[in-house]
Amino acid sequence: MKIISMIPARYSASRFPGKLMQDLGGKTVILRTYEATIATNLFDDVFVVTDSDIIYNEIVSHGGKALMSKKEHDCGSDRIAEAVENLDIDVVINVQGDEPFTDKESLNKLIEVFKNDPDKEVDLATLMVEIKDEDEINNPNTVKVVLDQSNFALYFSRSPIPYPRDKSAGAKYYKHKGVYAFRKQAILDFYKLPMKSLEASEKLEQLRYLEYGKRIKMVETDVQGVEIDTPEDLxxxxxLWK
Incomplete structure (x- = not known):
């Protein structure tokens, strides 16, 4: 099974433009993320895929591998799909460019999902972490997920799900961490399918998979890390780096 990692990287992020080129302990955020992914030794290859000459040059000038997108893309999955279309691979793991604290244990859990799925029932796998802080549960920048009994995703939302009408019911809340592992065919299918109303409403690309009947296996991790979406996150x- 050939497994690679792709790190989609846009320069003009809406909430924090240029965040991937910000300094983190003497290196840029995107270079830290790339090096952390390489350091896991889990992948046959690792690439940054970007629409930005600045990010491309940052990676290549430090001896890394980067690809330039040929088309404009609305989301990271589309950018990765274009990049892997003609590559001979089985699974691609999307590591977010703004997660320099990506850890080996969590990524390995995603890989194990596919190694233990001989019937290919899983289209993609992704990470979640339990959250208990009410501010985080209610924060629309924190994407929540609810599951079935086999840990397949039922729905993702920026709203607090499940709604706590009965607080004594003991419902758990899980934050979705945007690290995905795709079978190659699943991400190519995604690339060709039009966005539908749920994805358009919540602005969450993973909802496109659910709307078209794909199965998303959720993998729990206890590694919080820091996703750099705002200057405060940086x-x-x-x-934390210190």
């Missing part, structure tokens, strides 16, 4: 990351 401050937290710098403190």
């Amino acid at each position: 401050d937290r990351a710098r403190k």
Whole structure:
């Protein structure tokens, strides 16, 4: 089974433009993420895929591998699909460019999902972490997921799901971490399917898979890390790096 990692990287992020080129302990965020992914030794190859000459040059100038997107893309999955279409691979893992604390244990759990799925029932797998802080549960920037009994995703939302009408019911809340592992065919299918209303409403690309009947296996991790979406996140990351 050939497994690679792709790190989609846009320069003009809506909430924090240029965040991937910000300094984190003497190196840029995107270079830190790339090096952390390489350091896991889990992949046959690792690429940054970008629409930005600045990011492309940052990776290549430090001896890394980067690909330039040929088309404009609305989301990271589309960018990866274009990049892997003609590659001889089985599984591609999407590591977010703004997660420099990506860890080996969590990525290995995703890989194990496919190694233990001989009947190919899983189209993609992704990470989640339990959250208990009410502010985080209610924060629309924190994407929540609800599951069936086999840990397949039922729905993702920026809203608090499940709604706590009965707080004594003991429902758990899970935050979705945007690290995905795809079978190659699943991501190529995604690339060709039009966006539908749920994805358009919530602005969550994973809902396209659910709307078209794909099965998303959720894998729990206890590694929180720091996703750099805002300048405040970058401050937290710098403190954590020290």
